[in-house]
Amino acid sequence: xxxxxxxxxxxxxxxxxxxxxxxxxxxxxxxxxxxxxxxxxxxxxxxxxxxxxxxxxxxxxxxxxxxxxxxxxxxxxxxxxxxxxxxxxxxxxxxxxxxxxxxxxxxxxxxxxxxxxxxxxxxxxxxxxxxxxxxxxxxxxxxxxxxxxxxxxxxxxxxxxxxxxxxxxxxxxxxxxxxxxxxxxxxxxxxxxxxxxxxxxxxxxxxxxxxx
Amino acid sequence: xxxxxxxxxxxxxxxxxxxxxxxxxxxxxxxxxxxxxxxxxxxxxxxxxxxxxxxxxxxxxxxxxxxxxxxxxxxxxxxxxxxxxxxxxxxxxxxxxxxxxxxxxxxxxxxxxxxxxxxxxxxxxxxxxxxxxxxxxxxxxxxxxxxxxxxxxxxxxxxxxxxxxxxxxxxxxxxxxxxxxxxxxxxxxxxxxxxxxxxxxxxxxxxxxxxxxxxxxxxxxxxxxxxxxxxxxxxxxxxxxxxxxxxxxxxxxxxxxxxx
Numbered sequence: 001x002x003x004x005x006x007x008x009x010x011x012x013x014x015x016x017x018x019x020x021x022x023x024x025x026x027x028x029x030x031x032x033x034x035x036x037x038x039x040x041x042x043x044x045x046x047x048x049x050x051x052x053x054x055x056x057x058x059x060x061x062x063x064x065x066x067x068x069x070x071x072x073x074x075x076x077x078x079x080x081x082x083x084x085x086x087x088x089x090x091x092x093x094x095x096x097x098x099x100x101x102x103x104x105x106x107x108x109x110x111x112x113x114x115x116x117x118x119x120x121x122x123x124x125x126x127x128x129x130x131x132x133x134x135x136x137x138x139x140x141x142x143x144x145x146x147x148x149x150x151x152x153x154x155x156x157x158x159x160x161x162x163x164x165x166x167x168x169x170x171x172x173x174x175x176x177x178x179x180x181x182x183x184x185x186x187x188x189x190x191x192x193x194x195x196x197x198x199x200x201x202x203x204x205x206x207x208x209x210x211x212x
Numbered sequence: 213x214x215x216x217x218x219x220x221x222x223x224x225x226x227x228x229x230x231x232x233x234x235x236x237x238x239x240x241x242x243x244x245x246x247x248x249x250x251x252x253x254x255x256x257x258x259x260x261x262x263x264x265x266x267x268x269x270x271x272x273x274x275x276x277x278x279x280x281x282x283x284x285x286x287x288x289x290x291x292x293x294x295x296x297x298x299x300x301x302x303x304x305x306x307x308x309x310x311x312x313x314x315x316x317x318x319x320x321x322x323x324x325x326x327x328x329x330x331x332x333x334x335x336x337x338x339x340x341x342x343x344x345x346x347x348x349x350x351x352x353x354x355x356x357x358x359x360x361x362x363x364x365x366x367x368x369x370x371x372x373x374x375x376x377x378x379x380x381x382x383x384x385x386x387x388x389x390x391x392x393x394x395x396x397x398x399x400x401x402x403x404x405x406x407x408x409x410x411x412x413x414x415x416x417x418x419x420x421x422x423x424x425x426x427x428x429x430x431x432x433x434x435x436x437x438x439x440x441x442x443x444x445x446x447x448x449x450x451x452x453x454x455x456x457x458x459x460x461x462x463x464x465x466x467x468x469x470x471x472x
Binding site: 030031174204205 | 252265
């Protein structure tokens with residue numbers, strides 16, 4: 001009912017290196033891992049997907065693993081899968097082993113894509129049930145560098161609803177955002193300015209699910 | 213944590229030229245985003261501990277409330293099938309005996325089943341939660357109190373109570389609770405009495421014989437008068453024949469005729 005099948009049901013092959021490899025080495029910019037994701041948080045074409053519950057970088061090895069595992073698990077005649085992350089484009093450098101510090105920035109080692117928490121990695125859809133898709137999605141989710149879970153549309157809605165309910169029926173009068181916004185007890189001395197938006201649910205690249 | 217470091221100001225010259233911040237934060241340690249779990253400042257740990265989620269507690273703790281019986285009537289197809297089977301059993305068979313079942317060794321169960329099978333009695337294991345609703349809706353309401361704890365049904369299209377009792381006597385773990393034979397509910401005593409009765413065929417034969425006795429007597433009854441008369445006449449004739457030789461034979465048939 002209202003499911004549009006893409007042209008190719010299987011996942012597209014992602015390049016290791018973008019078509020135009022970057023010459024200039026980029027700064028690390030770990031802020032693309034930190035905090036909640038703003039893009040690809042909702043389902044588009046598919047019904048089930050893998051939700052990232054932490055930040056991390058996906059490189060070509062991860063892409064191949066995902067592509068092959070999902071390709072093995074799904075039936076191309078009835079189901080399809082689509083990427084919700086772009087191909088690796090961020091160059092990551094690495095110095096050769098055994099050398100001392102100094103001597104400039106290392107050469108580009110590989111390309112990665114940054115994934116923030118709350119982002120969908122792949123979507124699977126078609127004429128299938130969640131129970132059929134869950135095994136291989138869980139297998140993939142275990143192997144990712146960040147914690148991830150397979151979700152369905154309904155499951156995601158339920159998660160969000162539960163979070164909202166938790167936030168509303170919290171009996172604790174002292175919430176992180178209240179303390180930070182009012183700078184009670186001078187807490188902002190020990191917190192980052194980003195904690196105003198992160199509200200204590202994120203710490204580094206980790207997403208603290210049990211908070212608030 | 214941003215530690216403050218007072219800038220060493222060169223007199224007031226720098227203060228007049230531009231401005232220098234009074235506090236300069238020294239950033240030491242790792243970056244904000246690390247692969248490992250970065251150690252939090254103690255104050256931050258305290259803040260995280262204070263601002264944890266507190267779940268709402270119900271006014272009455274659930275321990276004090278009576279346990280809710282979950283009436284989840286999902287009505288499985290399996291349950292429906294079992295109910296249908298029980299209804300069929302009650303419809304098809306003439307004799308249904310309910311026995312209490314205590315755990316028996318498996319081989320004894322098999323032996324008992326074998327013996328009962330020889331007399332065309334089947335052993336059925338039933339679940340109370342399926343049988344109870346079926347019975348309460350049918351006419352066998354009085355069998356309801358029997359279906360408590362583990363029990364089995366011995367069903368048969370023929371009523372062979374004596375053989376059944378004999379087999380059950382040899383098996384101490386199965387106790388007869390009651391039976392429903394030909395839509396009559398019998399207790400244990402009733403079943404024993406029923407077993408003592410002669411079998412149906414014998415009793416039918418007896419009844420037929422008893423009933424046929426009277427019609428068989430009817431013809432002899434009807435003929436009794438004339439038969440008596442013929443007998444007397446024969447006797448008279450014999451006496452006359454005997455009385456030809458002597459005279460005292462004459463008043464005897466006259467007396468007998470007068471008495472008659």
